[in-house]
Amino acid sequence: MLNALWLILAAQAGTSTVAEVQLAEPNPSAMTSKEIHEFNAKVARNHPHFIRCVRAADTGSLVARKSTCRTNRDWAAREANDRDQIRGIGDDLTTRSASSSSN
Numbered sequence: 394m395l396n397a398l399w400l401i402l403a404a405q406a407g408t409s410t411v412a413e414v415q416l417a418e419p420n421p422s423a424m425t426s427k428e429i430h431e432f433n434a435k436v437a438r439n440h441p442h443f444i445r446c447v448r449a450a451d452t453g454s455l456v457a458r459k460s461t462c463r464t465n466r467d468w469a470a471r472e473a474n475d476r477d478q479i480r481g482i483g484d485d486l487t488t489r490s491a492s493s494s495s496n
Contacts, residue, residue, distance in 0.1 A: 442466065445464075447461050
């Protein structure tokens with residue numbers, strides 16, 4: 394609500410465009426799908442605060458799906474974290490195999 398008011402005031406003042414106005418980072422887990430849709434209508438798809446939702450199958454179920462919604466920034470941070478963890482596991486395996494072959 395406060396963000397919408399800020400956008401209206403900034404647009405009326407004529408000092409900046411909607412694209413230049415900084416939005417507060419949303420909390421997708423506390424938003425309904427309608428609120429996410431309305432928020433995304435104001436933001437470009439490549440904006441860090443644009444919310445993407447991904448549906449994945451629940452473990453052990455052929456039918457149930459779970460929807461996970463995060464901002465582009467959150468998805469990027471998660472992907473970077475996953476990459477770092479996988480790289481660390483690969484480094485550990487390489488170090489262990491190199492040290493075991495030298496014995």
